[in-house]
Amino acid sequence: MNRATKRQEFILALLIAVEIALFSTIGKNFFSAANFFECVRLAVEIGLISLAMTPVILTGGIDLSVGSMMGLAAVVFGGLWQVAGFPLAAAAVCALIVGLLGGGINALLIARLNVSPLIVTLGTYSLFRGIAEGITGGARSYSNLPASFLYLGQGYIAGVVPTQMLVLAAAIVFYWLLVHRSVIGRAFYAIGLSPHGARYAAIPVTRRLTLVYLLSGLASSIAALIYVAHIGQAKSDAGTGYELIAITAVVLGGTSIFGGSGTIRGTLLGLAAIVILEDGLHLAALPAELAGISTGVLLVLTIALERLASRQRAAVAENQEFEMKNSQLAILCSTVIVGALIVAGSNWYLVKNLRSGTSGDTTAAKEGQGRLTVAMMPKSKGDPYFISCRAGAEEAAKEFNVNLIWDGPTQVDPAKQNEFVEGWITRHVDAIAVSVGNAASISTVLRKARSQGIKVVTWDADAAPDARDYFINQATPQGIGGTLADEAAKILHGKGEFAIITGALSAANQNLWIQYIKERVASKYPEMKLAILRPCDDDRDKAFSETQTILKVYPKVKVIIGISAPGVPGAAEAVKQSGRQDVKVIGLSLPNLCKPYVHEGVIQAVVLWKTRDLAYLTVKAAAALARGELHSGATSFQAGRLGDVKIEGTDIILGSPFVFTRENIDQFNF
Amino acid sequence: MRKLLQREFAGFITLALFLIYLAFAAPSFYSLGNLRDIALANVSVLLISTGMTLVIVVAEIDISVGSLFAICGVCGGLLARGGLPIWMLPFAGIAIGSALGAANGGLVSFVKAPSIVVTLATMVAWREALNWATGGAWVENLPANFQWFGLGQAAGEAVLFSATAVLFLAILWASHNLPAFRSIYATGSDAEAARLAGINTKLVVFAAFVLVGALTGLASVLNAVRFSDVPANAGIGLELQSIAAVVVGGTPITGGRGRLMGTLIGVALLGIIGPALTYLQLSPYWEKAIQGGIILVTVLFDALASRAEKRPALA
Numbered sequence: 001m002n003r004a005t006k007r008q009e010f011i012l013a014l015l016i017a018v019e020i021a022l023f024s025t026i027g028k029n030f031f032s033a034a035n036f037f038e039c040v041r042l043a044v045e046i047g048l049i050s051l052a053m054t055p056v057i058l059t060g061g062i063d064l065s066v067g068s069m070m071g072l073a074a075v076v077f078g079g080l081w082q083v084a085g086f087p088l089a090a091a092a093v094c095a096l097i098v099g100l101l102g103g104g105i106n107a108l109l110i111a112r113l114n115v116s117p118l119i120v121t122l123g124t125y126s127l128f129r130g131i132a133e134g135i136t137g138g139a140r141s142y143s144n145l146p147a148s149f150l151y152l153g154q155g156y157i158a159g160v161v162p163t164q165m166l167v168l169a170a171a172i173v174f175y176w177l178l179v180h181r182s183v184i185g186r187a188f189y190a191i192g193l194s195p196h197g198a199r200y201a202a203i204p205v206t207r208r209l210t211l212v213y214l215l216s217g218l219a220s221s222i223a224a225l226i227y228v229a230h231i232g233q234a235k236s237d238a239g240t241g242y243e244l245i246a247i248t249a250v251v252l253g254g255t256s257i258f259g260g261s262g263t264i265r266g267t268l269l270g271l272a273a274i275v276i277l278e279d280g281l282h283l284a285a286l287p288a289e290l291a292g293i294s295t296g297v298l299l300v301l302t303i304a305l306e307r308l309a310s311r312q313r314a315a316v317a318e319n320q321e322f323e324m325k326n327s328q329l330a331i332l333c334s335t336v337i338v339g340a341l342i343v344a345g346s347n348w349y350l351v352k353n354l355r356s357g358t359s360g361d362t363t364a365a366k367e368g369q370g371r372l373t374v375a376m377m378p379k380s381k382g383d384p385y386f387i388s389c390r391a392g393a394e395e396a397a398k399e400f401n402v403n404l405i406w407d408g409p410t411q412v413d414p415a416k417q418n419e420f421v422e423g424w425i426t427r428h429v430d431a432i433a434v435s436v437g438n439a440a441s442i443s444t445v446l447r448k449a450r451s452q453g454i455k456v457v458t459w460d461a462d463a464a465p466d467a468r469d470y471f472i473n474q475a476t477p478q479g480i481g482g483t484l485a486d487e488a489a490k491i492l493h494g495k496g497e498f499a500i501i502t503g504a505l506s507a508a509n510q511n512l513w514i515q516y517i518k519e520r521v522a523s524k525y526p527e528m529k530l531a532i533l534r535p536c537d538d539d540r541d542k543a544f545s546e547t548q549t550i551l552k553v554y555p556k557v558k559v560i561i562g563i564s565a566p567g568v569p570g571a572a573e574a575v576k577q578s579g580r581q582d583v584k585v586i587g588l589s590l591p592n593l594c595k596p597y598v599h600e601g602v603i604q605a606v607v608l609w610k611t612r613d614l615a616y617l618t619v620k621a622a623a624a625l626a627r628g629e630l631h632s633g634a635t636s637f638q639a640g641r642l643g644d645v646k647i648e649g650t651d652i653i654l655g656s657p658f659v660f661t662r663e664n665i666d667q668f669n670f
Numbered sequence: 671m672r673k674l675l676q677r678e679f680a681g682f683i684t685l686a687l688f689l690i691y692l693a694f695a696a697p698s699f700y701s702l703g704n705l706r707d708i709a710l711a712n713v714s715v716l717l718i719s720t721g722m723t724l725v726i727v728v729a730e731i732d733i734s735v736g737s738l739f740a741i742c743g744v745c746g747g748l749l750a751r752g753g754l755p756i757w758m759l760p761f762a763g764i765a766i767g768s769a770l771g772a773a774n775g776g777l778v779s780f781v782k783a784p785s786i787v788v789t790l791a792t793m794v795a796w797r798e799a800l801n802w803a804t805g806g807a808w809v810e811n812l813p814a815n816f817q818w819f820g821l822g823q824a825a826g827e828a829v830l831f832s833a834t835a836v837l838f839l840a841i842l843w844a845s846h847n848l849p850a851f852r853s854i855y856a857t858g859s860d861a862e863a864a865r866l867a868g869i870n871t872k873l874v875v876f877a878a879f880v881l882v883g884a885l886t887g888l889a890s891v892l893n894a895v896r897f898s899d900v901p902a903n904a905g906i907g908l909e910l911q912s913i914a915a916v917v918v919g920g921t922p923i924t925g926g927r928g929r930l931m932g933t934l935i936g937v938a939l940l941g942i943i944g945p946a947l948t949y950l951q952l953s954p955y956w957e958k959a960i961q962g963g964i965i966l967v968t969v970l971f972d973a974l975a976s977r978a979e980k981r982p983a984l985a
Contacts, residue, residue, distance in 0.1 A: 128962070
């Protein structure tokens, strides 16, 4: 191991110590054995991938396809077990074989045909995820796995040690032996330093590289199995974005991205730094965006510090290559200052934004005064729909005197949602309110929260009924799908073709609405036909392009239904620019985003509920539950400015969806 | 033919085969309106990929362009709303993009941190910082003359298209003729040799990052003015799209070589796949797989072709 690596590991270890000290002070229940094991559980999937990524990067390569391979392996496993009726073990073995095959494709192109690893794995990155989406039609997911399998991802050995920790431990030992204690491992370093030199030294370069990529594929598929057991569901979006986290962990740990130097220990330190940071932020109720920002700053900081240290040392050893110049120092300082400014600026923003005192950053102090804490999670923080909900949640928090923690994944990510809930359980908040991204995966953690006396409500989208106390029902999927179909029929006079622009193909909510649109059309409007369905990935610009193409390929389409807040204005702009007066847009979106198009007559109807009221009602219900004012079996309850709200079974009913049209849209501002 | 196209050969053949297939399977693909829409949709990708080509030629990489794209768009929107004259918007975009690019370039060339690490860090950090600052809210209520620079749709489209074409051709010409651009190739090919030949290699690397930042900023503003407001989540996945376009266009990731004509072919190939699949009425669920497959086929084709060519032992 070279000196630079050692130095970076030391710097990283210091940073981890700082993290732990910091979060022990500001985080609640951070420094506890239970939280330690929770951190480890969260680290297993990423850890497996990072371990496998280490030799890949050591040999001077990279593997961007690992996250996509997780998705493919998960889908193959779930599909073979549930659809093809394979025994679990056989399905698992097949998933592992798929992992090896995928790794084999990478290996063939990289090791045999000498194509750059970045390009090859960029291609397989799309290919693997694409096959997974193709097999499942994006939407299908496989759940109801037997408890014996779920034990792998959710169980505890001897009551404290998470089961999957054993897998990680075994992988660590295996990779440590392989990289640091075997002839093969030495070959990785040699190849990374110089592939030609390695070949002349009689190292079978092709075979070694093949091994590295095969192992990477295998590790991804093992990670996929654990992921499936962890969140209780196999779906094509498993492991999205994991490749970047794994690469970050490896590089943070001092492995040179050019190959030839690095250690397994460094990777583990890098992994720990990332996981502790995320967990600590949850427990300190700091916003999740900080994780990304600090990871970035951490990356630059460790590398810059290492460079600085190496230069000082080298200067003494009169190495002409490394001279410490004022300009270099200036850049380093400015980087740190910029990082600090970002943090300071965002803190200022946070304080300014949440002056009402409902923010999470000061909760630790206030909780001592006996105020209730309600933790509320949107499906994704950046979605305009959820942003408009937040205002209502804050209004209610102020009115009913509770601390509100509003946090969630920055992009739709069911696995991340579980992490937040785990964090809140450890923090022991009084009530949790979740907009569920994936019912099968989150119900387990919600049950765990309930068993520890935390009140749980779901809002916007429901979990399994026994996993929560109440569901705040803004409108049923049947109601939404039916209303959209009715609005489309009104424009088409019950006859003609329409197209749907949906959010992501794998979004459970959207797929349910689409299903009810289809059902309603089939039963009530037999002369209407769904011409085509296209995804826009919740990207306004993509919705725009997709709509442009649809208009040309399907000239008979007269109505476009957008089922995504950014998708509706995107589709409307495309219709407007095409000059087609005969095509109209309707959909689920926010009034403010659509107002100009509604007035121009391009958008005929926007279907939604009053988002502010939904979140207001959610916080009120959660607070009432935690205070013991609302019990199971109630048939109505007093919800502040909304008056008496009806309860049916365990559903608190907000009302039916609202249709915004040219006549009424100006009365609303959200 | 092969000599003329050099390394773009694989990308060119794939594109040609695809276009010929489309001519039979879906002739309506070649309508003027469709070609115009596809061209406009890829204006920003082409600008960014042009910058990316130069960064890759200098043997570095920039994966933060997607985040830069989002930041420049939002800043441009805010400036327009704050009363900045509309004609100055593109320059504002260039200025902001250059500044962000300079941050990357400074860290890469003066602190000597590996570019993939630096830009990985800035990609995540800028994206999340933007999410945090905006809370995901769009920039709405822009002045009426924001869209199409107030020129109306037809003239606006023409401006966008011609500005991009002129800029691309200028950089294409410069990359063959100007010493400054040749020094990019020299540095990427062998930094030490370039340094000994009197080239300030650190400055060259720095300049490449500033340039890709500037082009990203400009692309972001040009894309933003096609609409009436600016979303906060723009440009996700743009880095992979532009890197893919560059490598499909035959630029080796190892630096020192690569031509902008190839990048143009790469952008065209990746840009038509999406709409073409709709024209061919294929299931959207398989789209990603087909995209990945086309990249791999191109790469495989290139690898096999260069094998068959029996290169001299030293290459």
